[in-house]
Amino acid sequence: MEVVGLDSIKELDSREGQDINSLIERSRIPLPDPDRWLDEDVKRNVAMIATDAVLNWGRLNSIYMHATGPACCIFEFLSAFTARFDVARFGWEIFRPSPRQADVFVIAGTVTWKMAVQLRRLYDQMPEPKWVVAMGACAISGGTFRESYSVVPGVNRIMPVDVYIPGCPPRPEGFLYGMLMLQEKIRRSSSKKQILEGTYKFKQNFRQFPAGNH
């Protein structure tokens, strides 16, 4: 019986290694930030201004966050949720433990390649529309660990990022400012763009993880 167990563990290990190595292979070039993917035709021919205003108002005032804290930035992130900074006044105070109920994915910390596979999977599980916030130097570019053998040099290698919050770590005020910028981005976004981005993001997902890998 032990032999069977060991065999299957070996199989799991090698499969995990293959997943990580293939993700590294596919992540040589950073993904473009979502803003650049706007189709001119749709932009000129469809107008949904009133709907947009209502939708965006709802979205930006009830941001459900899904946070991951692979390193120390998560403590500054959590400090932002204390009474002193009080994010509840902006409507971001609800944490979602499940990515399927979240709008914004906050990555606060250093991401290693071993963790990258899981983060990418969480991102894929989030419903559209979704936004990604990279918090801290490590999440933006790998920080001091950029040249390391095990660290992802910026999470934009594995998922498109909407807002970068610099700092090592950024203060809670910095986090608030970054999230206000994200709110501004949501306020200015149009449904056409969201729909279009959605298709693009879906294609992107499809390129990253072929069917059957989930």
Added chain:
Amino acid sequence: MTVALKSEQTASQIAAAFPGADVKADGPAVVVAPDMVNKVCAFLKSAPGLEFDYLQNLTSTDYLDYFEVVYHLTSLKHNHSMVLKTRCFDRNNAEVASVTGVWRGADFQEREVYDLMGIKFTGHPNLKRILLWEGFPGHPLRRDYL
């Protein structure tokens, strides 16, 4: 305060138990051959007056000429400590006898040394990478990595 035992004295005790073995004192540490580490450790754990029942730390160093595996041992019974070292001169095929049979806690630490330094521990029950993933090229804490 934990008393650090004199290395010369401990080395002579080990040499008396293993006649003909290559045991010498080097500064605060006792240096033994890599293939007999497990036997020496079993002796150090059970010999009356020594009884090192706690493996505090197991690590390794790369000196380019050789790898050194370091064991920090403590006796909770007698409240004394010692440092045991072993040296592997073969870079491509470094092998040290595993001490998981003596102290169960050596398991993960030996796997970490294997993962990052590439030293094989013969007799280890489950010697595979612990921090990095399967298929990772090389051993990153070696000084000639990259």
